[in-house]
Amino acid sequence: MSDVKTSSEWISDWPAGKPIYVDYVDVPAAGGDWKKGLRPHLEYRDLGLSEATGGKLAAQHIRTVGKAGEMKNGWHCHDLDFQFFYVLNGWMKLRNQDDEEVTFRAGSTGYQPPFYWHDEYEFSEDYELIEITAPSKVGTIQGRETPLPPRAAALDPNRKPVYTHDSDDAYVLGAGPRKFFEYRDFGTDEPTDGRIHIHAIRATGEPGEGTGWHYHSMAQWFFILGGSAGIRHMDKQRRTLEPGDGMGYGYGTENIHNVAPYSGDYHLIELCTPAEYETIPTDAPAGADD
Numbered sequence: 001m002s003d004v005k006t007s008s009e010w011i012s013d014w015p016a017g018k019p020i021y022v023d024y025v026d027v028p029a030a031g032g033d034w035k036k037g038l039r040p041h042l043e044y045r046d047l048g049l050s051e052a053t054g055g056k057l058a059a060q061h062i063r064t065v066g067k068a069g070e071m072k073n074g075w076h077c078h079d080l081d082f083q084f085f086y087v088l089n090g091w092m093k094l095r096n097q098d099d100e101e102v103t104f105r106a107g108s109t110g111y112q113p114p115f116y117w118h119d120e121y122e123f124s125e126d127y128e129l130i131e132i133t134a135p136s137k138v139g140t141i142q143g144r145e146t147p148l149p150p151r152a153a154a155l156d157p158n159r160k161p162v163y164t165h166d167s168d169d170a171y172v173l174g175a176g177p178r179k180f181f182e183y184r185d186f187g188t189d190e191p192t193d194g195r196i197h198i199h200a201i202r203a204t205g206e207p208g209e210g211t212g213w214h215y216h217s218m219a220q221w222f223f224i225l226g227g228s229a230g231i232r233h234m235d236k237q238r239r240t241l242e243p244g245d246g247m248g249y250g251y252g253t254e255n256i257h258n259v260a261p262y263s264g265d266y267h268l269i270e271l272c273t274p275a276e277y278e279t280i281p282t283d284a285p286a287g288a289d290d
Helices: 148-155
Strands: 026-029 034-035 040-046 058-065 078-079 080-091 092-098 101-105 110-114 118-123 128-134 139-142 162-164 181-186 195-200 214-217 219-226 229-233 240-241 246-249 257-262 266-272 279-281
Touching: 078 118, 080 101, 101 110, 214 257
Parallel strands: none
Antiparallel strands: 026 246, 034 040, 040 058, 058 128, 078 139, 080 110, 080 128, 092 101, 092 118, 110 162, 181 195, 195 266, 214 279, 219 246, 219 266, 229 240, 229 257
């Protein structure tokens, strides 16, 4: 019997439709060191998700450090289960194996399937993004002439990327647990067989009192794009979330929390695992003062 994984199985041993556990992780905007990585024209800030998930997921804040016109990645693909990016600032031009050429700007997103050839061939000097991968250790194969490993043959030959771009029309009021927030779906549910749902959440312009105490049947990780919100997680100290902060935690009654209050321009991206989940209101935990 072959040990090659099929397209519905992940090398990170992550069954479809089941959540992985996320330990509490909190990396503020000023936290984490910027370091060199795979590309010399990029630097990377780890957002703590790899340690919090035992290597099943990773999230990095990435920015350019090169000069416009001199930054190129060349044709490559990745040996992984999942790759997603959200553009925070600037722009990037990409071409892929299906002969698409796409410009990604602030608010644009991309899901790239495993072993899918692509080339980010031009960057602005202020390009900045969040990248999420599964697992955290990723192989990169450079050059389209390079043979792919046997695992690639077991994947869907028609696998496609999913690209989205920011617009007011992409947000739907109440299309998530809260009727007072707007949600924008990034299209990761189907290609991950329900393992991962990523969306943007934003307030509608008016500040709000908050979500009330609750917990979820999914684990989550989120990154603040704009505005601010108070948050209290169980016995952790209450603090204010601000742009550049990343936070995550697991599911169930060990992760009761309250987001309150929030500003009228509160805006974040959130990863949920699995894609289908419930949000359960509950009483404040003992000793909570908000």
